[in-house]
Amino acid sequence: MLPNFIIGGTSAAGTSFLTSILLQHPDVYLPKEMRPEPHFFYYTDKYAKGIEWYQSQWFSDYAGQKAAGERSSSYLYHEESAIRIRKHLPDVKLIFILRNPTERAWANYRYTVLSGLEELDFEEALNIEPQRIKDETGIWKEVQPHDYTGRSYYGKQIEHYLTLFPWHQILLIGSEKLSEDTQNQVNKITDFLCVERLSDFEIPVSFTSLSVTDPGIQAACRNDLGSEKFNRIIESIRRKESDIERYAQNESEIELIIKLKQNLSGDKQVMDEKIRHQLNDLFAEDQKKLFALIDDKVDFTPWF
Structure with missing residues (x-):
């Protein structure tokens, strides 16, 4: 079928x-x-x-x-x-x-930050979006994670x-x-x-739309944990699961999970009004x- x-x-x-x-x-x-x-x-x-x-x-x-x-x-x-x-x-x-x-586009950006794939603020990311799209290589050229407006x-x-x-x-x-x-x-x-x-x-x-305090910490945790494990942990945090530490294989990974939790908040970030008007015009x-x-x-x- x-x-x-x-x-x-x-x-x-x-x-x-x-x-x-x-x-x-x-x-x-x-x-x-x-x-x-x-x-x-x-x-x-x-x-x-x-x-x-x-x-x-x-x-x-x-x-x-x-x-x-x-x-x-x-x-x-x-x-x-x-x-x-x-x-x-x-x-x-x-x-x-x-x-x-x-x-x-704003939600897309916030999710990319949450995924540990974005360290720039929204305005900076939009300013260099065309160049990033052009410069992507390998699998990222197909994925285009930073094409916030294109979608x-x-x-x-x-x-x-x-x-x-x-x-x-x-x-x-x-x-x-x-x-x-x-x-x-x-x-x-x-x-x-x-x-x-x-x-x-x-x-x-409707699971919590998490906000990231420090995008740099988010990106570092993704790098240290590996993308697959990192993504599973983020999804578990969003779903407010109680046994997230089950993903850790050692003490170092437990510390990374704690760091991730501390780097996230349920306070929804609001888009800058100037950027909103610019995107509406776009x-x-x-x-x-x-x-x-x-x-x-x-x-x-x-x-x-």
């Missing part, structure tokens, strides 16, 4: 929130463990393993559900992903969750997908509406997937493009 729907983005917009809801539907299949997400059509090394590998890796326990899908929040951002999806899944239904592009150009991204897929295969959902008007948005999604509406579901727990033309494409096909409200 290959997917007949994909939640393809965008990052930092609520794709995992939606996945947690759809997993409660008896006639919807999604791989329960998507950490990290499949990203099959995004990463060249994964795509090179072939469509059979993708199927066996993510859909081996499919049990006849009417709708079968996966979530990879990278696909909307990546033009080559769209081409690869069209090649293998020409009839697939695509769900894209779109968030205020300025807020999304927010929804007009450009949707325009590209529309060259490959018709509108009736694409559903756009506003992140803000999904959070504030969850039932009606879930109804749209289940109708789109041609499955019964889901009226009795649990709202997923995304204004692309937002016009998006809403010209949408026209009256989608019930969507401009962000600014």
